[in-house]
Amino acid sequence: MALTALRRALWSLAVVLAAWGLAFGAGAAPEQPASTSRVPKPLVETGKGDKCVEDTQFMRRNHMKLLKHQRDETVHRGIRTAQHSLKGCIDCHASRKTGSVAASNENFCQTCHSYAAVTIDCFECHASKPAPGTQQSRAPSRATTREIVAVIQATP
16 A cells, blocks of 8 residues: 555656646757758759759659669669669769769768768769769650650560
8 A cells, every 4th residue: 555655646746847847848948940050051062964853852852762763673674764863863963073972071962961860871882973984864865765664564
């Protein structure tokens, strides 16, 4: 019985302390306007082409899905296209200073991934610099896309 009474007393004390903290804002972080963030926004170098293969906001949210899909199409089905290829991204977005997308925290991939605290593992296997003498990749034309669709439909 004494143990039950002790539990009730401790529970009551915990409730009173929680109410006290809520009433007087104990432990609440001071509100700061969004513009006074201590973390600087990433500065992203623009690519070498006129525009990206997709809208900027779309790419920010979906680039990893596109790269994974491209990887699956290439590795599992043997279909290679330039529109969402990692090589195409590197050819266009490699830094004019370092020639890489991941050599320093100012480079295209690294700047946003550092800001978001996300580890990039693409370049453990893939080169982060375009191969010497390669030209900027372009998205496939409609004819090429139709040919790819025909190959996909013909595959059992």
